Every structure is written in structure tokens, then in C-alpha cells.
Amino acid sequence: MRERERLRETLLFGQPDKVPLQPGHPRESTLATWHQQGLPEGVHWYVYLMEVLDIPFEPPPPRVDMGVSFKMIPTFEEKVLEHRDGHYIVQDWMGAITEISDRYDYTYIRAAKDFVTRKWHRFPVQNRQDWEEKIKWRYDPGHPERFPDDFAQRCRALRDRDYVLSLTVNGPFWQLREWCGFEGLCLLLMDDPDFVQEMVDFWTDFGLQTLEPILDQVELDYVQISEDMAYKAHSMISPAMTRRFLLPTWKQWTAAIKASGCPIVSMDSDGYTAELLPIWIEAGLNCCFPTEVAAGNDIVAYRRQYGRQMAYLGGLDKRALAAGGETMRAEVMRVVPPLLEEGGFIPGCDHGVPPDISWPNFVDYTRLLAQLTGWL
Amino acid sequence: MEGTLKNLKQAIIEGNRNNAVDLTNQLLEAKVSPKEILDDGLIAGMSAVGELFKKGEYFVPEMLIAARAMKSALELLRPLLVDTGVEPIGTVVIGTVRGDLHDIGKNLTAMFLEGAGFRVVDMGVDVSADKFIAAIKENKANLLGMSALLTTTMTYTSEVIKALEAENMRKQVKIIVGGAPITQEWANQIGADGFALDAASAADKCKELIGVAA
Numbered sequence: 001m002r003e004r005e006r007l008r009e010t011l012l013f014g015q016p017d018k019v020p021l022q023p024g025h026p027r028e029s030t031l032a033t034w035h036q037q038g039l040p041e042g043v044h045w046y047v048y049l050m051e052v053l054d055i056p057f058e059p060p061p062p063r064v065d066m067g068v069s070f071k072m073i074p075t076f077e078e079k080v081l082e083h084r085d086g087h088y089i090v091q092d093w094m095g096a097i098t099e100i101s102d103r104y105d106y107t108y109i110r111a112a113k114d115f116v117t118r119k120w121h122r123f124p125v126q127n128r129q130d131w132e133e134k135i136k137w138r139y140d141p142g143h144p145e146r147f148p149d150d151f152a153q154r155c156r157a158l159r160d161r162d163y164v165l166s167l168t169v170n171g172p173f174w175q176l177r178e179w180c181g182f183e184g185l186c187l188l189l190m191d192d193p194d195f196v197q198e199m200v201d202f203w204t205d206f207g208l209q210t211l212e213p214i215l216d217q218v219e220l221d222y223v224q225i226s227e228d229m230a231y232k233a234h235s236m237i238s239p240a241m242t243r244r245f246l247l248p249t250w251k252q253w254t255a256a257i258k259a260s261g262c263p264i265v266s267m268d269s270d271g272y273t274a275e276l277l278p279i280w281i282e283a284g285l286n287c288c289f290p291t292e293v294a295a296g297n298d299i300v301a302y303r304r305q306y307g308r309q310m311a312y313l314g315g316l317d318k319r320a321l322a323a324g325g326e327t328m329r330a331e332v333m334r335v336v337p338p339l340l341e342e343g344g345f346i347p348g349c350d351h352g353v354p355p356d357i358s359w360p361n362f363v364d365y366t367r368l369l370a371q372l373t374g375w376l
Numbered sequence: 377m378e379g380t381l382k383n384l385k386q387a388i389i390e391g392n393r394n395n396a397v398d399l400t401n402q403l404l405e406a407k408v409s410p411k412e413i414l415d416d417g418l419i420a421g422m423s424a425v426g427e428l429f430k431k432g433e434y435f436v437p438e439m440l441i442a443a444r445a446m447k448s449a450l451e452l453l454r455p456l457l458v459d460t461g462v463e464p465i466g467t468v469v470i471g472t473v474r475g476d477l478h479d480i481g482k483n484l485t486a487m488f489l490e491g492a493g494f495r496v497v498d499m500g501v502d503v504s505a506d507k508f509i510a511a512i513k514e515n516k517a518n519l520l521g522m523s524a525l526l527t528t529t530m531t532y533t534s535e536v537i538k539a540l541e542a543e544n545m546r547k548q549v550k551i552i553v554g555g556a557p558i559t560q561e562w563a564n565q566i567g568a569d570g571f572a573l574d575a576a577s578a579a580d581k582c583k584e585l586i587g588v589a590a
Contacts, residue, residue: 010388011524029528085502086502087502099477099501101475101477101502115526115528117475117476117477117478117501117525117526117529118477118478119478119500119501121480134435182436182480183440183480183483185435185438186439186440187437187441187444189437190391190437190438190440190441191441229483231480231556232481232555232573233436233573233574233576234432234435234436234574236436237433237436237437238433238434238435238437238438239436241435241437275432292556294556294557294559317525318527318557319557322527339403340488353530354526354527354530356527368450
């Protein structure tokens with residue numbers, strides 16, 4: 001089977017020849033640590049991992065990137081405002097005033113290059129005036145820089161691919177949090193729900209208008225909606241608020257995505273997601289990641305409860321993987337065989353692979369995973 | 377005035393800041409003691425909010441407006457509490473540990489602690505052991521709360537406890553830890569006195585640790 005068919009068969013509870021081997025994704029600090037622990041420099045960690053495990057590995061073909069941006073255009077000017085006590089206080093590309101360790105720079109805020117914790121000081125949207133003057137106008141679906149000039153050509157090239165083509169879009173909770181901040185958004189949900197609804201409606205329409213040209217021209221395999229709407233032991237907002245403000249967007253987007261032929265719409269949310277799973281299912285979502293164990297999630301129980309309504313990626317406790325040995329083995333055996341019984345599961349670390357998972361432990365864990373998923 | 381106190385408690389539960397301020401002023405004008413207003417109005421209200429949170433009926437937005445109402449009312453009471461010699465039930469130094477700048481959980485916990493009657497000394501983020509120790513000394517704190525988001529930063533909670541032991545200060549404070557990767561097992565392993573799953577539980581745990589009735 002080729003990669004594309006294998007992913008679809010796996011996540012749609014079909015008959016894959018093997019389950020995709022995706023043990024997890026290390027970030028910069030993890031790779032730096034691994035280079036001290038046996039991973040050579042100058043080689044991709046996954047390629048070397050397959051070599052160590054003696055798993056035949058075909059390098060992936062060059063991939064065509066659709067090149068579409070869902071981000072604000074233009075972005076805010078990134079600049080350092082202050083350097084004090086080992087921290088930078090920066091204006092980031094989203095217009096937020098953020099504090100980070102001076103071990104990093106503001107480019108680390110653009111994407112999840114490493115495990116960079118942040119303290120937020122101020123967000124661009126405090127009120128309706130800010131929304132109108134500072135943010136809303138930056139989201140024009142028809143902006144000339146939103147789609148590459150050769151978009152049609154790229155889509156034609158993608159039609160005969162055998163690799164997975166996926167897309168990630170910020171959901172309304174994530175996006176409004178970028179504009180207003182977490183506390184700001186939570187207060188607005190109580191103080192001015194109409195304003196929140198206005199921003200949600202705007203984002204829903206913007207998302208659909210930006211998705212439509214993509215969905216019209218190419219069949220995606222997997223769309224991920226990113227929300228990160230839960231934390232330890234709890235959802236950030238109530239199921240009732242979720243249904244009122246977020247469910248309609250998810251429903252509209254999922255319907256459009258699936259109507260285009262893309263069969264998998266996945267939710268990315270850290271934290272405790274038990275209260276949210278039934279709402280995601282109601283929206284038509286059929287996959288989620290990462291199902292963090294430390295947050296209180298029990299992926300085995302979720303499978304028992306929801307069956308084939310939900311597929312999962314991730315689900316393996318990063319703390320157990322770090323401990324290695326029998327602790328790692330017990331965790332993998334707790335989760336992987338029961339879920340693979342029905343399928344609809346690509347096991348992996350329950351978030352980015354942190355540097356306290358050593359390279360030798362990561363190799364041992366991936367070896368076990370490979371044995372359980374048909375690669376060894 | 378009993379009815380007004382109950383209404384104040386309800387205003388906190390509902391997160392109605394304006395009502396909370398108005399009712400506090402009414403009670404003060406009626407010569408109700410600041411301590412009674414604090415205990416039976418504000419703390420009672422935040423305690424009820426904590427229970428609603430633990431039951432899964434309140435979430436972060438509801439908690440934030442309740443805390444906001446409580447803070448607004450508390451600002452009216454604070455100088456009067458000092459004047460009348462009302463002491464907080466304890467003093468908590470709280471912070472996110474060194475190497476970690478995440479503060480949302482810590483901030484929510486601080487709100488609940490204040491709502492429970494504690495004096496809270498919030499050290500912010502990326503706090504070193506030295507700074508925790510200095511704050512405990514300066515504020516004569518009897519509680520220390522530490523938060524960490526990452527598996528790689530949570531190990532610093534152990535360093536702080538060792539530093540307190542080296543200063544012969546370990547017995548001076550009860551220590552509670554919390555955050556995404558933290559468990560009761562971790563708390564036991566590092567010799568902390570308590571672990572809290574969430575902000576509301578943290579306030580209860582702190583009261584338990586210093587022997588104050590819940």
C-alpha cells in the first residue's frame with residue numbers, strides 16, 4: 001500500500017496492510033539532546049531511526065505544497081520591545097505582546113519549533129474598535145498573497161499523488177484566543193457574547209471562503225482543525241458554550257470538507273477532552289489528537305464508549321515513554337493492542353516528543369510500536 | 377443584613393461585579409464588620425464557585441468573572457481589614473518554576489487562594505529557588521505553591537525543595553505542586569506536602585495543609 005491509501009484505511013477503520021509508524025515528533029531541544037545520545041548529526045532522525053530498527057524505508061517523494069495562507073496578511077512587525085532578566089518581551093507576528101526566555105527569539109513564536117512557554121502581556125483585540133481597526137481587515141480571503149500565483153498548477157500536480165495531502169486550519173476558539181487572549185476571550189464570552197459571535201461568524205466565513213478554492217480543485221486526505229481548548233482535567237469552556245459558539249463552525253466546515261471528498265476531519269486539542277468528544281462527533285469530526293494521558297484522558301475508555309465514531313492519533317503517555325523499560329512497555333501494551341483491534345488508531349506520543357525521552361528509549365519504544373503495527 | 381450577605385454571596389457566584397460592589401458598600405454602611413462581609417459574602421461566594429467548578433458546572437469564563445467580582449469587592453474591604461486587624465488565614469508564595477513562563481493555571485489558582493482568604497504573593501513566572509526562598513522569608517509565608525507546564529520544567533520543583541532543605545526552611549512551609557505533567561506520585565517523590573489537580577482543589581488543599589476548616 002502507498003502512504004495515502006494506508007492512512008485512509010487506518011483512520012477509516014478499513015484494512016491497512018500496516019498502521020502508519022508515527023512514534024511522535026521531536027522538537028529542536030529534543031534533537032539537540034538526541035545528538036548527544038547517539039543520533040548522528042546531518043541525518044534526519046526518522047531516516048536514522050528506520051535504519052537502526054532495520055525497517056525498509058522509502059524516502060518520500062518531493063511533495064507539492066498548496067501554498068495557501070490562512071494567516072493575517074499583513075502580519076504585525078515582529079520586534080523586541082525589552083530585554084530584561086533573561087527574557088525578551090516582544091511584539092509577535094500576531095500583534096500580541098509576549099514574554100519568552102532569551103534562549104529563544106520571536107521566530108519561535110511563528111511555529112512550534114521547540115517547547116517554548118510564554119507569558120502573554122497584551123493582545124491586539126481588547127474591544128470592538130481594536131477588532132475593526134487592527135485585525136479584521138487583515139483577513140481578506142481575496143488578498144493577492146493568500147494564494148500562490150501558480151495555485152491551479154499546483155493543484156493539477158496534486159491530483160495524481162500517492163502521498164497524504166493534509167491541511168491545518170485554526171478553529172474559532174484558537175483563532176479568537178490569538179486575537180483576544182485566553183483570559184480576554186473568556187471574559188468576552190461572559191460580558192459581550194454578541195461580539196464573540198460576530199468574530200466567530202467572521203472566522204467561519206473567512207475559513208470557508210479560503211477553503212473553497214482548495215476543496216474545488218483537489219481532494220484532501222486529512223484536514224486538522226486546531227483548537228487546543230482543554231487543559232488538565234477540564235475543558236476550558238463549558239459544553240454549552242462550546243455548542244453555542246463553536247459547534248456551528250465545525251459543522252459547516254466539516255460538511256464542506258467532506259463534501260469535497262476529504263474523508264478525515266480531525267481535531268487537535270491538548271488537555272482533557274472527555275466532555276468535548278461527543279460534541280466533536282456531533283460536528284462530524286472523526287479523528288482527534290493527541291489525547292494526553294497526563295490531562296486525565298483514557299483513550300481505551302473513549303474507544304469503548306464511542307467505537308468507530310472517532311479515530312485517534314497519539315494517546316501514549318510521554319512520561320511513560322521517558323521512563324522507558326517496563327513502564328514504557330506497560331503503557332504501550334495498555335493502549336495499542338486494544339485500540340488496534342478495531343483500527344482507527346495511529347499510536348504515538350501524546351504531544352511533541354520532549355527531550356526527557358532519551359534517544360535509546362525512543363528507539364526501544366519505536367521498536368515495540370513497529371512490532372505491534374506490522375513493520376517488524 | 378443576612379439577606380444582603382446572601383445576596384453578596386450570590387453576586388460573587390454570578391460574577392456580577394457591580395452588584396458585588398454595591399452590596400459590599402451597603403453592608404459597610406450598615407456597619408457590618410469587614411470580616412463578616414469577607415467570610416460570609418466573598419469567601420462563601422468563591423467557595424461555592426469552587427464547588428461548581430469541581431462539579432463540572434463552572435468553567436474558566438464563569439470563574440474569571442466571579443474572581444473579578446470578588447476582587448472588586450475585596451478592594452473596598454482591604455484597608456478596613458487591615459485597620460480592624462483581620463489576618464489572612466495564611467500566606468502563600470506562588471509561582472511558575474524556573475525555565476517555565478506559563479501562568480494561566482497559576483493565575484487561576486491565585487484567584488481561588490485569594491478567594492479562600494489567603495494572602496497571595498504571586499512571584500510570576502520563571503522563578504528560581506532563590507527567589508522563592510527570599511519571598512517566603514520576606515512575607516513569612518507558611519505555604520509555597522509551584523506550577524510547571526512541561527515534563528522538562530517540573531523537575532525544578534524538586535530543586536526548590538532541596539534548596540529549602542539546604543536553608544533549613546523546609547519545615548517552615550507546606551508545599552503544594554500542580555501543573556499539566558504533575559501527579560500525586562511526583563509530589564510524593566519530591567517530598568511535597570500536596571498536589572492539586574486544579575485551581576479550586578489547590579485552595580482546599582492549602583487550607584487542609586495548614587489545618588483550616590474547609
